[in-house]
Amino acid sequence: MQKHESTIVDIAKALNLSVATVSRALNDHPKISAATKIKVKEQANALEYRRNTLASGLRGSRTNNIGLIIPRVSMYFHAAAITAIQNKLHLQGYNLIIGQTNDAVEMEKQLASAMFSSRVDGLMVASTFYTTDFSHFDVFIRNNIPLVFFDRVPIDFYPAQVIKGDDYQGGFMATAHLAKAGCKTIAHLSGPLSCNLYKDRYAGYIDALRKYKLPFKKEWVFFNELTPENALLIAKQLFVKKPYPQGVFASNDTSAIVVLEYARALQLRIPAELKIVGYSNDPRTAIITPAITTIEQFPDKVGERAVAALLEIMNGARRKKDQVQTPIITAVELIRRASA
Template sequence: MKDRTNKVTIYDIAQKLGLSASTVSRALQNNPLINEETRLKVQEMATEMGYVPNWIASSLRKKRSNIIGLIVPRTSMYFQSTAISGIQHEAHKYGFSIMIGQSDETVAMEKELVHTFYSLRVDGLLAVSSMFTTNTDHFNPFVKNNIPIVFYDRVPSDFNGYTITGDDYQGGYLATEHLIRQGCKRIAHFSGILTCNLYQQRLAGYKAALAAYDIPFDESMVYVHDLTMQSAANAAQEIFSKSVLPDGLFTANDSSAVAFIQEAKKQGIQVPGQIKVVGYSNDLSSRIISPSLSTIEQSGYNMGQKAASTIIQLINQDEGIKVPKNYVFPVELIQRESSTS
């Protein structure tokens, strides 16, 4: 290892100015104990010498890292990346940095990230659980040590702390109701794994809408899989092989709707002519596919911002401000070609 110890410390500054290190430290933090003149002298010298505070030393001493850990299934999902932007901008405003880890939708990786973040002594943890996370056991180090956790978007079912979610029930309801109003009578549903709150809620909304319009719920119309394009294509083939087709489809994400539409094209099945489709998330791809995809918008950027501001409030223990425990973002139906005639 090369020697990289040539960094400027407060001692170097102190020595040059004939002061003590603590005075320098205070001056740099605009501590009122230090008078104007010395403060300016110190700050000038600091910039002149190219001093950059050693964040590591400071966090060790202050027992505070100003880092927020972030666990997401993957950054490449459109919703996730917009949420990350929201988080990052909000965190930056308050002087926090964020450290991102991808769980790749596995519990094992999630556990490892929790461990790493704990070891890094992050001040708080922001997480979107993996599709296969059924409980919060592996988040124990944080729970036990009272380090704030906020789950957003996907929340493990046994978690009873702070959450920021979209109104998934309402989203499922709106999407399904829209299809019904467009004349659909046989509406299929692509759902994600049902251990995940999100998909439970979207399914519940779907069922509720059917019930509200006196359409009997048919278990066999619900296709549960991991919502990848591949799985969706398989489910589509299964549907097309049946004697009687559905006339509507509500999918719990956009990419499975996209895969469905592509598969339908291959089979010469008309969307929206024969089957109307509504997706979820308002991904970029929903505007690119043709027919353009009707979907549910759930403002990822805002959810990210809210998640960040919530965890920061928890970290700072802003007693004055009441931090809502379960914040739900409204959703909006975006009507496009895939569901309208």
């Protein structure tokens, strides 16, 4: 049988108080004594009372819930960003509702609809690799619900605030570092160019090759989802016959680790015969042997800046629906280690 769910009426009857007094006590109203608040909250716990925060929020036009849509919680960057986002929101009295797209556009559309139906007070989004049409977020713009994109953001204009890392500079720094370390040929493992991250990192790679007058070899540039499986297939192509590339710039650390392990299995000396640079400063890059040179993205700072931007909008910095938003670019840094 379904258990009766306790209400504030049950609490009021048990304590011989009015429903209004119980409601005020549960909401920490200043006119209710501390003793009464304690008594009411203890009785609420005893009756396993669940407050309907959604209904309360609807009455006040706010739910104190913020939505977050990300590709995968398992990714180091987004896991670190989530921690920073939740901590910052918690300090401001907000709850965080997280949805994971698994890099599927259709799932992203469903989550956007679910977040809107849940009446979140604001939404933060790191889009999928393949999102090029962002119209499923238009409902937030039309209803003046604060919307912030971070990390993976629209490449073309979209009327929402954008927070992104300086991926062009990161790609340039990684490639330039390999060039200055003596690499005459540099391979590049990129993700899909439909994603701003890889479009910008690839552009930085190309410009660094030009600056240092190094050759571009089409057969040594790859555009795939940067999974361990794909990285292994790419490594097998790179090292199927000599001459091997002297340097590899991988657009994520997982791929850099796979390339390093495959090269070591071939008994290539790193960094003497092959130099490797990854991207993201995943903690694994510091403990593998040799440790991998990488690009630090500062995911905690990106997450905190995304929250700050969202709160600025929520606290009155409302913008016109078609107003161009200047992207906020966060700095990156080259972390030098033994692999390059």
